[in-house]
Amino acid sequence: GQQLNQSPQSMFIQEGEDVSMNCTSSSIFNTWLWYKQDPGEGPVLLIALYKAGELTSNGRLTAQFGITRKDSFLNISASIPSDVGIYFCAGLSNTGNQFYFGTGTSLTVIP
Amino acid sequence: EAQVTQNPRYLITVTGKKLTVTCSQNMNHEYMSWYRQDPGLGLRQIYYSMNVEVTDKGDVPEGYKVSRKEKRNFPLILESPSPNQTSLYFCASRMGQGVPEAFFGQGTRLTVV
Numbered sequence: 001g002q003q004l005n006q007s008p009q010s011m012f013i014q015e016g017e018d019v020s021m022n023c024t025s026s027s028i029f030n031t032w033l034w035y036k037q038d039p040g041e042g043p044v045l046l047i048a049l050y051k052a053g054e055l056t057s058n059g060r061l062t063a064q065f066g067i068t069r070k071d072s073f074l075n076i077s078a079s080i081p082s083d084v085g086i087y088f089c090a091g092l093s094n095t096g097n098q099f100y101f102g103t104g105t106s107l108t109v110i111p
Numbered sequence: 112e113a114q115v116t117q118n119p120r121y122l123i124t125v126t127g128k129k130l131t132v133t134c135s136q137n138m139n140h141e142y143m144s145w146y147r148q149d150p151g152l153g154l155r156q157i158y159y160s161m162n163v164e165v166t167d168k169g170d171v172p173e174g175y176k177v178s179r180k181e182k183r184n185f186p187l188i189l190e191s192p193s194p195n196q197t198s199l200y201f202c203a204s205r206m207g208q209g210v211p212e213a214f215f216g217q218g219t220r221l222t223v224v
Contacts (some may be wrong), residue, residue: 006155033211042115042201042215043154070141088153096209098169099144101154 004026004102006089012108019076021105023089031092032065032072033099038085046087047074077111113138117216124192124223132187132219134202140214141207143185144169145177154201155175159170160206172222187200192223 006023013019023032030067031050035043043082049065049072058062064086074091112125115136138144141193144159146169155203160179174196176188189196199220203213 006153010149031209031211042203042217043213044215047213063139067134090154090185092209097142097167098156098159099154099213100156100170101146103151103153 002091002100004089004091004100006087006102006105008105009103010106010108013079015079015081015109015111017065018071019079019083019107020075021087022071023076023102024071025091025100026070027091028069028093029091029100032063032070033092034061034063034072034074034088035088035101036085037104038090040063043088047057057089076107079107081109081111084108084109115202115204115216117200117219120129121220122222124221126223127133127192128190129163129223130189130192132185132189132200132202132221133181134185136185136202136204137183138180138204138206138214139208140204141182142210142213143179143202143204144213145185145187146201146203147171147199147207148201151165157187157200170186192221194223197223207219 034046037043047063054065064073086104145157146154158177160166202216205213
């Protein structure tokens with residue numbers, strides 16, 4: 001299957017700091033997504049990106065669809081304790097039938 | 112309330128004893144999927160279904176079966192579980208092809224001893 005690699009694997013930051021994480025793929029995707037998984041819960045969609053170069057925001061979150069269509073980036077500004085969780089990128093297959101998820105970035109926010 | 116419901120939430124079983132994890136959605140979604148989540152590997156798709164009686168393999172289908180006899184239900188069947196199927200399992204549904212927002216259940220933590 002498709003391989004999506006996320007970095008960093010984990011992050012420990014102070015409350016109020018900004019966070020950046022990225023996701024790279026061996027294949028091209030036409031739709032990129034970012035999900036967040038709270039402890040003990042299933043993932044929830046944060047942002048969807050549909051066009052190469054697109055920059056989309058959702059509150060303190062900003063995500064970008066890379067120009068090559070093989071990568072995507074997520075930034076979180078002014079982190080707060082409830083940002084704790086695992087962040088997953090995902091690419092939607094060209095057929096629209098399957099998601100391919102990244103390996104995840106675990107975020108810990110220290111108050 | 113729109114939701115995806117999985118049962119059970121936790122299950123410990125022995126090698127070779129058949130089990131079924133149920134999944135039900137109340138949003139009339141066409142697409143449903145099963146994933147397993149393992150440390151360092153993210154979420155990997157096991158099977159997906161595009162509609163009633165239409166299913167297809169994902170990336171890691173070996174050792175699993177699914178069925179989609181009704182639109183709302185998509186059970187995951189392990190005919191002969193093995194320890195390497197110990198994992199956290201998620202069911203998800205979404206409206207249709209190309210619609211990116213998937214709604215996930217709360218997960219089923221399976222341990223096979």
